Amino acid sequence: xxxxxxxxxxxxxxxxxxxxxxxxxxxxxxxxxxxxxxxxxxxxxxxxxxxxxxxxxxxxxxxxxxxxxxxxxxxxxxxxxxxxxxxxxxxxxxxxxxxxxxxxxxxxxxxxxxxxxx
Amino acid sequence: xxxxxxxxxxxxxxxxxxxxxxxxxxxxxxxxxxxxxxxxxxxxxxxxxxxxxxxxxxxxxxxxxxxxxxxxxxxxxxxxxxxxxxxxxxxxxxxxxxxxxxxxxxxxxxxxxxxxxxxxxxxxxxxxxxxxxxxxxxxxxxxxxxxxxxxxxxxxxxxxxxxxxxxxxxxxxxxxxxxxxxxxxx
Numbered sequence: 001x002x003x004x005x006x007x008x009x010x011x012x013x014x015x016x017x018x019x020x021x022x023x024x025x026x027x028x029x030x031x032x033x034x035x036x037x038x039x040x041x042x043x044x045x046x047x048x049x050x051x052x053x054x055x056x057x058x059x060x061x062x063x064x065x066x067x068x069x070x071x072x073x074x075x076x077x078x079x080x081x082x083x084x085x086x087x088x089x090x091x092x093x094x095x096x097x098x099x100x101x102x103x104x105x106x107x108x109x110x111x112x113x114x115x116x117x118x
Numbered sequence: 119x120x121x122x123x124x125x126x127x128x129x130x131x132x133x134x135x136x137x138x139x140x141x142x143x144x145x146x147x148x149x150x151x152x153x154x155x156x157x158x159x160x161x162x163x164x165x166x167x168x169x170x171x172x173x174x175x176x177x178x179x180x181x182x183x184x185x186x187x188x189x190x191x192x193x194x195x196x197x198x199x200x201x202x203x204x205x206x207x208x209x210x211x212x213x214x215x216x217x218x219x220x221x222x223x224x225x226x227x228x229x230x231x232x233x234x235x236x237x238x239x240x241x242x243x244x245x246x247x248x249x250x251x252x253x254x255x256x257x258x259x260x261x262x263x264x265x266x267x268x269x270x271x272x273x274x275x276x277x278x279x280x281x282x283x284x285x286x287x288x289x290x291x292x293x294x295x296x297x298x299x300x301x302x303x304x
Contacts, residue, residue: 087202087208087245088181088182088200088201088202088203088207088208089163089178089182089198089200089208089209089210090162090163090165090174090177091160091161091162091163091208091210091245092161092162092163093161093245093271094270094271095268095271096268096269099268099269099270
């Protein structure tokens, strides 16, 4: 999944972990560079709490998060979980990176929508 | 409120009153959105499901600065400034499809920005779909400038100190626009 600092992304992580546990598979969390090392550890710990192995990947310098998510989805043959940004008026905003991923996805992409949001 | 807020006749000659949202407007505001053309939704709002719609209206009216247009016993337009986590305010505006192209959107926007400034709002931004030229023209007239763009979304911004009230108080500030439908719903 594509993990960033937004509350929607972390909520989507919970969804992805439940999905992974039900399928008895691991989860690759591709973290935007802005996700701190502590928060990367938090993602791994959240996986452990669900009994799911979480592998954290960070885009190397010169790469982009969407490219790494694309690569991970293709290499693992897995579906990808993403969470678009919700603005203050609750508009759903994708951004150029997510649009690129949706257009070039190597497999199914789950666009997570929080049941808490209107 | 003064200036763009108040009573006027729209381009179709209908009596319209633009003013700050009041709690007693809530039912009429929800009713406006329930009959809103789904094809004119923009970026996921207004929500389609009635329960989500009611929650959304509640969130906007509780968190934001809200202005509505009232006409013939109905609420026919709504504009809102919602504070974001960065200390700015995001703008959204909708005019019911039966009342578009009549100058109401411009009056709503002017009244909202004026009220926002009076409430201490300094920076306003919005997202708009690149193909929504009529909405972009509305924002441009109010002084917004595009600050970012990608194939699906554009970001427009305005410093409220630069906001200018424009147009006569008669509902014809954007004369020449036809009452065609507008994705994004203003």
